[in-house]
Amino acid sequence: MLAVGAWVLLLVLAPNLLLIVYSVFTNKSGQASAQLTLDNYHAIATSNVTLLLLARSLLTSAAAAAIATVIAYPMALFVVRHLGRRRTLAVLLMVVPLWISYLVRVYAWKIILGDNGVINSTLAALGVTNQPLSFLLYSRFAVLLTLTYVSIPFVFVTSYTALERVPTSLLEAAADTGATPWRTLRHVIWPLSRQGAAIGFSLALLIGVGDYLTPALVGGLQGTMYGSLVVSQFGIANNWPLGAALSVVLLVLVGLLLAIVARLTRTAGHLE
Amino acid sequence: MDGSRQSSSVVALDVVTKLYPGAQSRAVDGISLDIVEGEFFSLLGPSGSGKTSTLRMIAGFEAPTTGRVLLDDVDVSGLPAYHRDVNTVFQNYALFPHMSIQRNVEFPLRMKKVAAAESARRATDALESVEMGEYAARMPHQLSGGQRQRVALARALVGRPRVLLLDEPLGALDLRLRQQMQIVLKRLQREVGITFIYVTHDQGEALSMSDRLAVMNKGSIEHLGTPSEVYRRPATRFVASFIGRSNVLPCSISADSNGSIAHCCDGIAVALPDGTAAGSALLSVRYESVTLSDRPTPGSISVTIEEVVFLGDAVELIGRTGETTLVARLHGLAGLDVQRGNVVDVLIDPAGVVVLRD
Numbered sequence: 001m002l003a004v005g006a007w008v009l010l011l012v013l014a015p016n017l018l019l020i021v022y023s024v025f026t027n028k029s030g031q032a033s034a035q036l037t038l039d040n041y042h043a044i045a046t047s048n049v050t051l052l053l054l055a056r057s058l059l060t061s062a063a064a065a066a067i068a069t070v071i072a073y074p075m076a077l078f079v080v081r082h083l084g085r086r087r088t089l090a091v092l093l094m095v096v097p098l099w100i101s102y103l104v105r106v107y108a109w110k111i112i113l114g115d116n117g118v119i120n121s122t123l124a125a126l127g128v129t130n131q132p133l134s135f136l137l138y139s140r141f142a143v144l145l146t147l148t149y150v151s152i153p154f155v156f157v158t159s160y161t162a163l164e165r166v167p168t169s170l171l172e173a174a175a176d177t178g179a180t181p182w183r184t185l186r187h188v189i190w191p192l193s194r195q196g197a198a199i200g201f202s203l204a205l206l207i208g209v210g211d212y213l214t215p216a217l218v219g220g221l222q223g224t225m226y227g228s229l230v231v232s233q234f235g236i237a238n239n240w241p242l243g244a245a246l247s248v249v250l251l252v253l254v255g256l257l258l259a260i261v262a263r264l265t266r267t268a269g270h271l272e
Numbered sequence: 273m274d275g276s277r278q279s280s281s282v283v284a285l286d287v288v289t290k291l292y293p294g295a296q297s298r299a300v301d302g303i304s305l306d307i308v309e310g311e312f313f314s315l316l317g318p319s320g321s322g323k324t325s326t327l328r329m330i331a332g333f334e335a336p337t338t339g340r341v342l343l344d345d346v347d348v349s350g351l352p353a354y355h356r357d358v359n360t361v362f363q364n365y366a367l368f369p370h371m372s373i374q375r376n377v378e379f380p381l382r383m384k385k386v387a388a389a390e391s392a393r394r395a396t397d398a399l400e401s402v403e404m405g406e407y408a409a410r411m412p413h414q415l416s417g418g419q420r421q422r423v424a425l426a427r428a429l430v431g432r433p434r435v436l437l438l439d440e441p442l443g444a445l446d447l448r449l450r451q452q453m454q455i456v457l458k459r460l461q462r463e464v465g466i467t468f469i470y471v472t473h474d475q476g477e478a479l480s481m482s483d484r485l486a487v488m489n490k491g492s493i494e495h496l497g498t499p500s501e502v503y504r505r506p507a508t509r510f511v512a513s514f515i516g517r518s519n520v521l522p523c524s525i526s527a528d529s530n531g532s533i534a535h536c537c538d539g540i541a542v543a544l545p546d547g548t549a550a551g552s553a554l555l556s557v558r559y560e561s562v563t564l565s566d567r568p569t570p571g572s573i574s575v576t577i578e579e580v581v582f583l584g585d586a587v588e589l590i591g592r593t594g595e596t597t598l599v600a601r602l603h604g605l606a607g608l609d610v611q612r613g614n615v616v617d618v619l620i621d622p623a624g625v626v627v628l629r630d
């Protein structure tokens with residue numbers, strides 16, 4: 001217990017406390033000083049741009065996580081129900097992208113979505129379009145698409161784990177008492193596995209909401225996200241207290257959002 | 273083994289085979305069965321005998337590889353479980369962990385689109401009938417094994433299915449509880465009048481609860497009959513050794529105008545009913561058909577006692593003569609003072625002897 005406590009203290013509590021402490025510091029021409037002030041929070045609350053970016057980031061990453069869930073959960077269901085011994089291979093294939101650097105994967109989308117990329121070239125070759133579709137890249141669409149893609153493996157893995165734990169005997173009991181496959185899904189499988197899907201959703205949300213790499217590579221000007229703001233405060237703008245304040249605001253809001261998600265997907269009873 | 277089929281059977285199997293993918297041998301090897309409405313029918317056998325596979329094919333969780341499964345003379349072999357009017361009580365209960373007991377028992381009715389009020393009422397009645405009424409609001413994990421089993425029973429019966437299938441439902445319970453539940457099950461079956469098909473490896477259960485039973489081994493039915501028939505006249509060596517306990521003695525039978533006699537090793541001779549065909553055979557002698565004689569009499573066998581086993585309500589004597597070992601099961605006070613090394617006389621009761629030709 002002592003080790004766990006020390007771990008939580010060092011790696012979780014301390015950094016977050018530091019962040020909060022920094023957020024009430026003042027910034028004097030690039031140097032943070034220990035004069036406590038709430039100016040940073042005031043600046044955030046009164047900046048329309050900041051609030052807009054905050055809303056956009058939360059919405060985009062939530063949407064990406066949601067779409068990823070809609071895609072990945074049924075896939076996990078299929079793998080668990082119908083793939084028998086080959087399911088390990090399927091899971092491996094789904095997880096392999098995670099072994100590749102995040103930067104490389106996002107860059108790949110940059111190439112695919114570009115004016116001369118795979119999509120535009122194919123459409124042009126098929127005669128469907130005369131000009132390349134420019135909304136594909138350097139847009140909010142591109143950010144959404146990329147974040148969705150990145151989210152899928154996470155939702156898949158947690159959904160798969162949760163679905164595997166549903167005993168076959170329960171599915172048989174449901175069928176035995178007259179439940180069609182759809183009703184078995186709705187009344188038995190989903191309630192018992194939705195927390196897994198929710199965890200995957202939450203992970204995906206966390207990854208997307210503070211991301212600055214994706215908007216930097218494929219977002220263009222329209223696709224700027226909150227993460228970009230935070231990064232610039234710790235980088236070019238050199239205003240760590242403001243950066244910390246921005247981070248704390250995000251932390252609190254995402255925490256609230258995740259708490260709501262957890263509450264909504266709660267299921268009674270214990271699965272043994 | 274039973275080839276004839278009547279149309280009054282509620283469940284019938286017509287030469288059903290089941291071969292699982294990748295398996296070396298058939299789990300169920302061409303069995304045919306007719307189960308009469310309202311009877312308590314058991315499938316008895318050791319693990320791997322195919323009894324559970326057979327049950328699962330009746331339930332609809334598996335389809336037969338060849339052959340047909342009929343419910344009320346309708347071929348349901350390809351029909352999925354949720355369309356069959358058959359409910360199952362699972363060995364591990366399979367209660368839905370995220371629903372209360374009440375909701376668990378209401379589930380079959382909800383699936384049948386029964387109105388909420390009536391579902392609730394019928395579920396309550398079903399729970400009362402298994403004496404679990406006061407637990408309706410609890411969750412499955414709060415109940416003990418025996419309680420969950422009763423809820424599973426209520427859930428399986430509430431929809432008033434045509435047939436109830438029970439897959440070793442008492443396997444996980446302790447002895448006392450098992451005995452109580454056997455009585456509950458038997459009573460319930462009689463009250464409700466539904467056909468029960470009961471799978472078990474416990475011959476005591478099968479014998480005490482069934483109207484008829486089928487003894488299965490390696491995918492086939494070795495004997496189908498009433499408990500009394502199967503016990504007293506086992507059809508094969510397997511049945512004789514699986515049900516009750518018997519001495520099995522190789523013998524050769526001589527038959528003439530005076531009657532038939534079985535000649536076994538070491539000078540043991542047993543009179544057989546007139547007309548028993550001659551030839552080599554196996555003699556199955558139930559342990560309780562071997563009795564102590566207080567003095568040598570014609571036909572008695574002199575044995576040296578090698579072991580005395582005290583079983584509470586009985587004593588088993590393991591005795592040897594020459595190469596043959598005979599076990600006698602004595603009830604009451606008989607045999608209490610016999611000791612190892614004693615030489616005693618035992619008698620074989622011809623009425624308790626069965627001739628097996630394998």
